[in-house]
Amino acid sequence: MSAPTEYASVRYIVDDVPAAIDFYTNSLGFTLHTNPAPAFADVIRGSLRLLLSGPASSGARATPADTSGAGRNRIHLIVGDLDSEITHLRDAGVTFRSEAVTGPGGRQVLIADPAGNLVELFQPA
Template identity: 40%
Template sequence: MNLVSIRLITDDVRRLAEFYELLTGVEAAWATPDFAEIVTPAGTLALGSTRTVALFGPGSARPADNHTAIIEFLVPDVDAEYRRLRAAVADFVNEPTTMPWGNRALLLRDPDGNLVNLFTPVTEAAIAKFAAR
């Protein structure tokens, strides 16, 4: 079994796609106006409109209501990403911080309030852990 994608349900697919295009530097691939994907080498972040929820079952997902997941991106230099994004992103949770498990991390929120973590491994153990990812 392979994890293929994480899908976010939103009332505004275009706004979320533009945010993740800015964040990742990857252009969204649009299937319909209600569905776009940010395809990275490690996985895909899918963005679906609330109009698609009816296809899965009414009430099965609610936009802008995530309080448990963190979307994480491995980046070469988290401090450089912070400098690049400071003027364009409104909701930073913290500044780059070195965590006890060896990653330097930057937490921010996307326009729907989903928590996003950009991180760079900085200790020998963390660098080894993520070397193949």
């Protein structure tokens, strides 16, 4: 196994790479890192590198056929003001998968990217 690099990477399989780039950069503050082909791009926020793999990408082709749809796993993004993020994202037409929930550690809400992958926005207590 190779040594760690400056980013932790997560791969999301997406239906439409340009739509995913737009969602993550314009709605969630990621920065486009690379977009070498229509089938793949990666975006960065802090130390998270999110690999956006379209249907023709090698990452998507390596995914078993019986793995479909979004699961319960998700990336977890810390926000400073959950209520303002919710307002901004609702105004932008983002799909919400839950209402805001409060627990002992803070508050969170789940949203979905254009392919249905889950993203948790979390405001610590």
